[in-house]
Amino acid sequence: MSNPTAAILVIGDEILSGRTRDSNMHFLAGRLTAIGIDLREARVVADRPADIIEAVNALRARYDHVFTSGGIGPTHDDITADCIAAAFDDHIAVRADAYGLLKAHYDARGQDFNESRQRMARIPDSATLIENPVSTAPGFTIGNVHVMAGVPSVFEAMVASVLPTLTGGAPLLSQTWRINRGEGDIAGPLTQLAADFPDLSIGSYPFIQNGAHGSNIVIRGTDGGRVDAAMVRLAGLFPA
Template structure:
């Protein structure tokens, strides 16, 4: 690729999602956030390259966060910013960045007014949700008012899906997207084992395109859907054409799209 072509090509912007919480690892709570975050980010040209589920253990959160924030353009965390003793994400993030943590005046005001309206006591436990690492900026929470926060390239959000989603939606203007991931699908009534070797050769020729094979069964009919993902639509079209030609070599007429 020429220097001029490389400069014209949109840059790749990457992200990691950290799901924090013992309740996810125990199976008591099912994670409902990753798919929403990945879909939302993909729409604005940010590719989720890694997702991890980690426990409510400070040293694990600190070590993991420092590892992934150095590796990816953005890190998004969910969970562990509530009022209870095991909600330690904010403290762990502050430790990871080497900064202090304290009550954020605006967060205290928002939460105080919220509990005054609801008639609930704004006690010490609830005030914990107004503690932010020094230098962090708030992420608004119009649902339950307790804010998330951003520090550096790390965005800390609630674990409750409805709350996380409104926080995620509010971040769009803060995020700089890049090359948007696109996909093509070719389907044929052929076993994936039949074409596996040829697909491997095709993948080697096109390293910038991810090629996955997915078998399906519809009644007594079986086949394979080949899904190609990449940021270059022209190269995707070329690879899709080669997959279709490959299926025809085996006597199968391919169809563009998913399994019927």
């Protein structure tokens, strides 16, 4: 398996303070899996320039794609675009293409296109815009970094704009078998199964439901026939 790899960087104090529960990571994970891009890492950092810049640089060096979420609005705490420009050592200013989109949007609504809103047209020189069909203010792609909004409906729309432009790999197929026994009872045969199917990923995800232990066994791979064969073996070991 040599699918492209990716990371997501969620930027925002509100996740780390426990005020807000992030949903963008989970959304993106599902979408990437479906198109054969392997999400390898997720990070959440606070609204601190040094932390953002360091994380972006670490992740873009390591993975084929980096997706960021949050911090590109009009308020004083929206510092992502400037941090991304700093990470790439690129110049950033209000750019004509983004300015034009935003001005047309606010003019059409009779809303003041004030200085704060103009901040959303700050785009690094070498970036290309990501379309935002929800609220116009664009995201952008620079190098292998895709910079998107944090509001889930906008993030999701931007993901829909970006993903068709990327080259995916073999979609990861996945099947799940639920076993109503504790992991300790099934671990031995499972180890053998994993050894017999080294080309597959076989994960055991335990749960406790109404006080009883159980586990979901998830078999993943890009070859449907192999996933099926492992599932048949697993079902034989632990009949429903």
